[in-house]
Amino acid sequence: MGKEISEAELAALSGITGIDKSIISKIRHFQILDTAACKKILIREEYLRYAGNGNIREKGILQLLSEKYHVSRSLVEQVVYNKDTNKQMYCKCCGTQVSKYKYKKNKGFCDICKSK
Secondary structure, three states: OOOOOOHHHHHHHHHHHOOOHHHHHHHHHOOOOOHHHHHHHHHHHHHHHHHHHOOOOHHHHHHHHHHHOOOOHHHHHHHHHOOOOOOOEEOOOOOOEEOHHHHHHOOOOOHHHHHO
């Protein structure tokens, strides 16, 4: 996702959140603003606005938003439809977090529990 947020996006974010634009600008200046989360908020709100009008088809809205925010269409779909691509996997025996690869490979167990 793009690293920078433009002034227009800051103004839109300010309108959505109710936080003054100058405060958001200061947070961005100190590099503590999560730009990815901000763009996701903007994408979701703009999608809802376009979908409420009913003038543009859904696929057209997704394409428009992906071009406007310079992100992939699949990312726009993830944001709009609340798809969770990185689901956490846990060992069936001890409950420790394992990667999806290890979970599938070991049939739900971590390496330690599998070796027991």
